[in-house]
Each structure stands twice: as structure tokens, then as C-alpha cells.
Amino acid sequence: MNPAGYLNYWIAILLLIVGLYILIARGNLVKKLIGLSIFQTSVYLIYIAPGKIIGATAPIVAEGFKLYSNPLPHVLILTAIVVGVATLALGLAIVVRINEVYGTIEEDQIHAQDQEPE
């Protein structure tokens, strides 16, 4: 087992952890969304990597090619990317609304405002 052969997976796992860490450790709502985005992106890599076969070509039938990469993971991830973009957009829209009514996007300040008696 050659550890370098799994480099893409190591990177994906690293990004996964970095994303989750930002999500948990940061109190700024926009930064949290950035963490969420990194977290989601790492999963795209987990999908894409095994779809590629070294020495294989794009899955288009042509003379002289016998080996093709698997197109399905790419198609799936295209869908996942769209979902990710939609989630990020909705998240940012909610943050804008939160900023409008609370005047801040820091989690602790929002929490403090909610604790105040009305």
C-alpha cells in the first residue's frame, strides 16, 4: 500500500475536517457558510477521484480507445454542486435577513439579543 497513491483521498479528508472545524469554531454566520462550502466541496473530490481511470480517455466512443473513465460520478457531482450552490445562496439570503433585523451576524451577539426580555 503506497500512501502517496491515496493522496487525493487524504486531501479530501483534510478539507472535510477543515470545513467542519470552521463550521464549529467560527461565530460569524458568513464564515460558517464558507466552512459549510468547503465541507461540501471535499465530498465532490471523494466522488470524482475514483471515477478517473489512469490512462483512460473521456467516455466518448472513438477509434483506438478501449479504456474509458466513468462518467457517472461526474454527473452526480454536477447535481451535488448545483445543490451546494443553492444551499449557499439560501444561507446567504437568510444571513442578509438576519443582519437586517438583528444588525449583526455574530452568533454570540444574536444570542445575547434573544436573551433580552422583550
Add this chain to the structure above:
Amino acid sequence: MIYAHLPALQVALPLIAAPLCVLLRRGFAAWLLALVVTWVSAAIAVALLLQVLHTGAVSYLLGSWAAPWGIEYRVDVVNAFVLVLVSGIASVVVPYARASVGFEIPVEQQYLFWTAYLLCLAGLLGIAITGDAFNVFVFLEISSLATYILIALGRDRRALVASYQYLIMGTIGATFIVIGVGLLYLMTGTLNLSDLSNRITAVGHARPQLAALAFLTVGISLKLALFPLHLWLPNAYAYAPSAATAFLAATATKVAVYLLLRFYFSVFGHSLVFAHLPLPQVLLALSVAAMFVASTVAIFQQDVKRMFAYSSVAQIGYITLGTSFASATGLTGGIVHLFNHAVAKGSIFLLLGCVALRIGQPTVARMAGLGKRMPWTAAGLTIGGLSLIGIPGTVGFVSKWYLVLAALERGWWWLAAAILASTLLAIVYVWRLIETCYLREPPPRAEGVREAPLSMLIPALLLAAACVFFGLDTSVTVGTAAQAARTLLENVR
């Protein structure tokens, strides 16, 4: 001709109606469209259930692409039951929501509420009906994104924060599910659920498969609000518009439970999940913790919507408890509780919407003397509350009966005792509500508080009546649930 395409129409109708709502742009027109579509969906779901009960599982190939390659919609008793549940609850909520949404959401935003609602419905029905693992994720996100919007439309500004928190946790859950599905795809090369279940035996207990199981369990548990992962739920339910709360509380978590059952029993198989791994023990411990901790927290809530939201977490504990037995009786109890809790919680949140219409966000203090001011609403809340406790003659009794039976089947007396003990906690918080409604004097400024309009009261009381009806006549619910349990346990490997 059209009969053969019912599975596709089930999802396509609300999905197409959603953008039409945006084009209509008028609150009333959008509502009318949502009403028609929801009722047609419910009719389709019932037709599918009848068809499945008569002829066995229905397979629908989208675009006529053969099954392991194309996307397959597969309907068996289990998901037909869930489809009927979701669309049935929806068809009660929509007529109710006309007045409720009209009161809680500004006129110019109402058509957007209905768009989000239809998308949410399409997503939930899609999760239940599809036989493709990646399709599950797509529908999950459709319904989740729509849910975040529905919650954010609440009048309280805290609804926005609740929606944001749910967005973060829901997306983590959904991403975990994608990782799980991805690992399964890597190991087997297929996404079709029934194909997966065949090929997974060949893979055996390989490590990526166990990792996939772990990711899927955590991801779906986030969605169904299994005990330590429920933190998004109380605020989301408390601050969402009343109609949205009732709809989501009754359906969204239930569909996630169905997904868990589907992956555990149909894909991974009984032997891996329940014999090879200590998963039933974990599930059992978390379920019991949910029953006790969430019920205890519910007792101390001042906001009644929050109180019943915590109660939902506890009630989901009963459903997962039934799952953890992995026996016919336990699963029947779990699945029947899926239905029963949806009916009971649906009626409670609809009635709380009536209360909110007249006296604002329902808190315990504000609801004092409600029995005199809004007698029908208070009576309905009492019936719903009794169903949550599990008084004989209401739906809650039926499901708890089966859960206790399943515990005794295993010879676990302590667990049967624990189920009864957790019921005592439910009595405490339900009694607190009944006491304030009937035995306390109303606050002085509550003069002139009267019943909610009939368009809201009738659907809400209809569900309350269903709590009693299905508590007395159990042939339909228990019969179907037992058959669903048999279907799940059928391909035990």
C-alpha cells in the same frame, strides 16, 4: 394509460405546480392550486397503496431506462404507507392554512409560501417513492431547502436564526448521506437500492461499507432528530408559521425515519446492521435517552409550541425504539407510531395555530382559561395530548402497546417499565396544559377571545377525531404497518 404513470405523477404534480405558483403571483390562486394538487396527490397515494396491497410492489422506470442504469421508482407497502401519510396530512393542512397563512404572512409573500410548500411536498414524496440512492439525496435537498424557507417565513425574528441553524445542521446531515451513498457506489458500482442490496452481500463486511453505514446513520439521524442530534428542531418548530409547523412536524421527520428503515432493512440487511454491529444497542440507548431527556425538558418549557417540539423528539424516540428491536412486533409498533404521532402532533400544532391566531404565540400563561374562551380548541388539544400520553382509546395507546409487547417478547421487563415510566413524564407536561386550559382563570385582557374561523377549526378537529378513530379501529393502520414490517423483514440476510 394514466394509471401506469401514477408513481411519476405523484412527484411531478407538486414539482410542476411550484413554479406555476410563482407565475400566478396571487395568494388565493396559489392556494387554490396547492389545494387541488395536494388532494390529487393524496388520491394518487391512496390508489398506489391499494394497488400495492393487491398486486405487490410496483416498479416504474423513468424514461423507460432499464432499472439498474435508469432511475427507478419503486413502491412497496412501506413507502406507499408513507406516501399516504404525507399527502394525507398535507391535504388536511392546506385548507386550514388559507386563514392561518393569511394571518401570519404578508399578502405579497403568500404565493412564495405556497411555492415553498409545494416544493417541500414534492421533495418529501420523492424521498419516499424513489428507488435510487442518489435521487434520495436530491429530493432530500429539495424538501430541505423548501423547509428552511418555510421556517424563515415565521413572524418572530428568531425564526430566521432557527432556519439558519437548521440549514447548517441539515446540510451537514445531507452531505453525510452523500458520502455514505458515494462509498456504497464505490464498493458496488450501483445506485439502485434493490440492486445495491443484492450486490452488497458480495462485498461482505468490508470497511468502506461500515463507514457508509456510519455516515448514513448519522446523516439520516440528523434529519430525523434522533436524540443528541435534535438541536435544530425545537426552535424551528416553535417559530415557523403555524401551518408550516404542523405540516413539518407531522411529515418531515417521519420521511427521514422511513429512509433509515429503508437503508437498514432493504439495503444493508438485517444481519449486518443488527447482528454484526452493536447498532441496535446504540439505537436503543439513544431512543430511551430521547424518551426521558426530551420529555423532561418539555415539562419546563413556557412556550407551548416549543414544549410540543421537545415532545416530538421524545416521540421520535419511540419510533426508533421500535426500529432497534428489528422484530416484527417492534417494527409494527414503530411504523404504526410513525402514523399515530403524525396524526396526534399534526392536530396539536394545527390547534396551536388556532390559539396563535387569537392570542399570539401560545405560552402557558396566555393559554390560561382557554377552555372557556375556545372550548373546541381546548377539547381538541386535550385529545391530542391524551394521544401523546397513550390513553386507551387514542392512537398513542396502540403503538405503545406494540412497543411494550415487543419489549416483553425479548424478555426485557426493564424496558417495558421504562416505556411506561416515560409515559408518566408525558402526563406531566400534557396535564400542565390541560390544567391551565380548564382550571385557571383567564387573564383579564383575554376578553373577546373566541374560536378560530371554521376553515381552521374543522381540519384541526378532523385530525383530533382521527386520533380517536384510529385508536379504536386499528385494522387499517396496524394491518398496513404489520404488512410493511413483514416487507422490511422479508429479505433478511
